[in-house]
Amino acid sequence: MNTIGNVTGIIANLVIVETEGTTAQNEICFIKHGGTRLMAEVIKVVGNKSFIQVFESTRGLKTGSEVEFMGHMLEVTLGPGILSKNFDGLQNDLNKMEGVFLKRGEYTEPLDMDKKFEYKPLAKEGDKVQAGSWLGEVRENWIPHKIMVPFKFAGEYTVKSLKKEGKYTPDETIAVLTDGDGKEHKVTMIQKWPVKVPIKAYKHKPRPFKIMETGIRVMDTLNPMAEGGTGFIPGPFGSGKTVLQHNLSKNAEADLVVIAACGERANEVVEIFTEFPELEDPRSGRKLMERTTIIANTSNMPVAAREASVYTAMTIAEYYRAMGLKVLLLADSTSRWAQALREMSNRMEELPGPDGFPMDLSAIIANFYARAGFVYLSNGESGSITFIGTVSPAGGNLKEPVTESTKKVARCFYALSQQRADSKRYPAIDPIESYSKYLEYPEISEYLNENISENWTDSVLKAKDILLRGKEAYEQINILGDDGVPMDYHIRYWKSELIDFVILQQDAFDKVDASSSLERQDYMLHKTLKITDFDFSFDSFEDVGPYFKRLINALKQMNYSEFDSDKFKKNEKELETMLKEQEKEEAKEEA
Amino acid sequence: MEKDTKAFQRVYTKLFQLTKATVSLSAKGIGYDELAIVDGRLAQVVKIMGDIVTLQIFGGTEGIATNAEVIFAGKPPSLKVGEDLAGRFFNAYGEPMEGGDIMGDEREIGGPSVNPVRRMQPSEFIPTGIAGIDLNNALVTGQKIPFFADPDQPYNQVMAMVALRAKADKIILAGMGLTRDDYLYFKNVFDNAGALDRIVGFINTTEDPPVERLLVPDMALSAAEYFAVEKNEKVLVLLTDMTLYADALSIVSNRMDQIPSKDSMPGSLYSDLARLYEKAVQFPDGGSITIIAVTTLSGGDITHAVPDNTGYITEGQLFLRKDSDIGKVIVDPFRSLSRLKQLVIGKKTREDHPQVMNAAVRLYADAANAKTKQENGFDLTDYDERSLKFARDYSEKLLAIDVNIDTDQMLETAYGLFSKYFKPAEVGIRQEFVDKFWEKEK
């Protein structure tokens, strides 16, 4: 019997409900309002008063309205058919909703229950299984989607019977399991899981030890993201967080991409809806949409559902990770989620922490990032969730609670700089401030040297050093003037500009330049470092810039050409000719 | 005291709490967000606690007595919509300023949002003739973008000019804290351009109570939705000035004892503004709502909570700045940005548009560096000298707001300036474009 209560107070989407029955923290409830039911979640209980946050507008709501408590937390439905869907933050299938405008109280089925899936068993009768064990497999688009023992099943079970290979709908029983007491449990292709609880159906979680190729040079080459790693992208508005995340979702080497559009613009989600069904995954040749799932809770959608959306996305990612897949999870923007927490906390008149955010913000963020990671499953296979969130700091100032809390937990820091964005040096990742802690992991550095080229990490550190020394030289030139510094300063500065223009800057909207393979990154980094190794000599500092600009131009044309194509080689040749000029100069001088 | 008048209206006459913006009374069966009339002034339910209802009075509570008459309307704020709106000006409550009635259907304002999967990707270029906008920051139907401007800049003039050139089916002006002079200015320009029948205005002037402004954008956007959804029209909404709208938000939240966030703005500022701006949309049936807003800055500070939150919501921003070198107001190419431009530039406009745009801005940045050097008393290189000359011409011929040419002419002008001061390698655009356009334009 579900607990029933009545509304006694309303302040925007915070509603107070009095009830004699039991209610639980994070329990889901529905308010009866006219002919509709408004979904809400319990966020605080004091005596017989439950404080609930409503996932909808409360316009017109009256005191006395009946509230039914459902006895479970906010859950998502997991099963074949999630892939390629567009959900809202509560996992309603947006495509199933009628009309142009969203209707309050309209909830739609996340999966298609009448769709038949080609199924084949993976386990055998008599097998000992546990939560997360693979019982069978269906084809979902191109993904071998595993049907697993539900994560809620505790302890060990024995497979009693399994359906034969064939076509079944998601809600048909495909296996019967017996528990230790001999009780039988039916398993279908679907299961439910509360989003705020991490799915731990894996054996162990090692430190990330390989990198996730993204095609973005400033990430892969300078600050690599690990598979199963975490990172964040803080940056003032307009500095390129969303473009960078979209670029990651297009080019990163992942089996699956889950995108949580959390409190950001609807048009940005539309861009994905429009482009992804057309664009190809550079690695598999399939359409990008075939590997993408979108959780869209845009800024005009109800604020409380915004908070839920990141958890919904994470839970879906965990589900696919348990199938042994490599999942990339992107959230834009985690600051909007934090703001949703702040709005609610203020309405409840809680004692505010810094900038009015809830006191436990750091802990909430840390728990969330901790759900990512590379895992070994109980059958020896592996899966991963690589998580990259954006942060939108107020006033672009990184000394604010969301950035600071995130910095404590995320291992990669991709700081976008206003100055770089203003001068259109995209992606505007600040090469000096940003870091990847993974570069310091011996296992990662070993992986890089083995998989890209010998001494790769040394080359990377060298490039970073040139960038830093270039920046120092530039500052000196600015203080002392062009002719107030030795020639060497100009050369140093321009060497760093060379790396900036050729390695760091990358045109996200150019077909060829948008993504760069590791092989190509290796080639270009070493090509560039060969130039910066060179001992240049110039008659006057005025000659340095123009000469380097010619080199940069040739190298950029290479970036714009298909790797190893005729055009690429032609530009490379031009570059070599320019370098020869300098060699001659040098020979002359020595003579 | 409680007595029934019309079917849903109940009248109360006992207030037990009065603040500057709110009154509280004991009442039953009241809906959240519902409207009421308190002593003849419009009010809205903002809090219900048991039997205690708190009302926010838009016109302020001055002179309201504890025995004031309170009549609940039984419905949230609404607007009558129909063709009849066209060519007319209304106050914040949606009442015609010249008196009379509106023929049409009654709609709740501040209604639900468009399902994102039912939106179309904006793809229609809005040429304005202003190169600082079309060349560097092209606008697209369904976009939302504010002017960031100091109060002394001619933002209302530029906005009126853009609105008239934009070829919209309807222009909806939402004036919040508009001076009477600016209100009359808008009326005049639209009238002189023979566009008055395409205009709908919702106006709160500096003479009206500030809290009334809170209704203005919702009124304007409801009217916009009517024309865009039911008539499939291209609607342009002008919101001026959103900083004054935000000020009204902060007045209310402070009076309701909410914990203020940065710059004494409410913690919900981002959501409050996003709710409005996200009404900008391209509908599948051809109708669209494009929002051009004004956010005035104080002392050019864009880190203030209002411009900062706005920047995180809108699809770019247009900065106006006075260029003292040429003595004209320009659209600043550094801080201005149209996020949707890549949907049209090089697609609806010539293929080399993106590269030309970026190259010119990069050279302009080089000039800015040269200028700093010059100001610090250092010698300039030949390149510095050339970039400074380029910057001046670029500012005069392309960035100034009095430019009115088509996009091809803008590109030609840019090549003209490139070849006058630079070699192709210094400009750094794709070789194929250099081959195709550089020599030709020379």
Ligand SMILES: Nc1ncnc2c1ncn2[C@@H]1O[C@H](COP(=O)(O)OP(=O)(O)OP(=O)(O)O)[C@@H](O)[C@H]1O
């Ligand atoms: N890699 C890039 N190449 C070219 N242009 C870019 C790139 N990154 C960003 N831009 C430009 O900057 C604009 C803003 O980028 P983006 O929308 O990603 O910013 P953001 O940091 O997400 O801002 P907000 O916080 O407001 O959402 C883009 O519309 C585009 O014009």
Ligand SMILES: [Mg+2]
């Ligand atoms: Mg963004």
